[in-house]
Amino acid sequence: MVRKSTVFAMLFLSIALMYACSKNEGELKPEEKSVIFERPSNFPDPAYNFENNMLTKAGFALGKKLFYEARLSADKSVSCGSCHQQFAAFTQLDHKVSHGVNNCQGKRNTPPLVNLAWQKAFFWDGGVKNLETSPLNAITDACEMGTDLETIVAFLKSTAPYLALFKQAFGSTEINSQLILKSITQFTGVLVSAHSRYDKVIRKETGSVFTDAEQKGYNLFKEKCASCHKEPFFTDFDYKSNGLDIISTDEGRAHITGINSDKGKFRVPTLRNIEYTSPYMHDGRFYSLDEVLEHYNSGIKASENLDPLLKNGIPLSEPEKEQIKAFLKTLTDYEFIKNTLYSET
């Protein structure tokens, strides 16, 4: 009899404890909530999986802190977040090209960091092949962060509270380049934008419908744009020339492949959150969507490797442009841009 009551007491206590734990969870700060990577139902399987880089809230929090840590750069002025601003869907607002240390102007427009886990090659020329190693380019470029991994490792080893944060994230007080890159990936890999109105309409979420103009724009988009800007990522991840210049001053994809027929080709950019990612093109030459659409309507130049589909441009009437713009704005994902999980503070 006594034993039975002891068992009940134990049971009661453990249930109470479990309840207490779950109650605490609700009071945690956003970065302390467990971080989950989920495939949206309208997305295919991701290219990056977290099997070899187990996603934890401590790993994510560390990656986020490193992402926003300006002291990693040569003159301590530039962090990843300087050029990848959340309110601009993780590109840099109003900057034609990236703006790095010592006020150096980079070569190309900052690409937005969105849905990277589905991407197999990175940068405008696709030179980097793994999400984990993609920060190296910006870290070492003299016009971006202008530093190197050894300097960063030494800085983190000697700067509190990083030793403690690495211990929380990876279970040891070791700090090396692999763990730095893995933790940054726990942050960048989770930057999933899949809650735009477009997504909700496609997933038939209750109350989500296109307006008449948006629907017409979507139909036009599918007819005239979607062969390169393929759903659901609004890029086919391929490299193409869209007729910006007869002779491209930037060799583009050819810089990686060394093949002449790749000269002046750049990765088709995603159009997700395009309302907030201006300026546009690899060199940021267009400030507005109107300029972009007019380029396709009347500005295509016969560049040497011009995509055959663009040979005659994409004729668009004024009402059609307005409808396409209306549709493109349904790709804005406010839940992504305003998600405090991704914010610096």
Added chain:
Amino acid sequence: MKLSQYLLALICPVILLSASCKKNNDSIATDTKSSFNIEFENQVNGAALTLGTSTYKNAKGEDFKINVFKYYVSNVKLTKADGTVFAVPESYFLIDASKDNSKMITLNNIPTGDYTKIEYTIGVDYARNFAGAQTGALDPTNGMFWTWNSGYIFVKLEGTSPQSTAPNNALTFHIGGVLDPNNTIRTFATEINAANPLRIRMDKKPEMHFIVNAAALFTGKTDISFATLNFTMGGANSVLVANNYANGLFRLDHIHN
């Protein structure tokens, strides 16, 4: 009486467990493992490689000096006389002429036996070039990883030559790249004299001694003149250099058994 029965019941499984453990140990014992060392002795056409000071001649008779000489050896495979092959797992080594301790490498957990052939990749296999962040020999802090075009530099030689038309007469040979037509992954293989094979024993750790000829980058299939080729970072010219060193870079000199 009752107590002893309990004790017996308790002890029985313990004995059984320890017996089964012992048996497992025995089966491992028939398949023993040991280790061996490889020493890489860097030379230039038979002379010791000295960084920064010594002057050497390429096959075209042009003078040059070497400031940096680093290379990857990976995916080591050993073959016994009966044809069985042992691929050493996770075998990635970076040999750096400026770091003495990098020139002697140790390969552990090798099944004991007599091996009559060794082969390895000069560089890094395709998969690891595109894998995520690596550590150890493959850590990008080693200065052998291209940040703008993913992949490892397999062989890096930097120096100077009066014939070089590059600024400061520089020589910059960064050989790497794994995509056709500019794939520079090369495999080196050498037979080991059956009379003195690589004998790996529990109580003996043999040492292989390889001569590494840095001048092999510039001769073999194509004699390279620094007046016309003094800079390559991947691409067709890197393939020329890789084709040169594929056979000439390494030579098995001797084995201490």
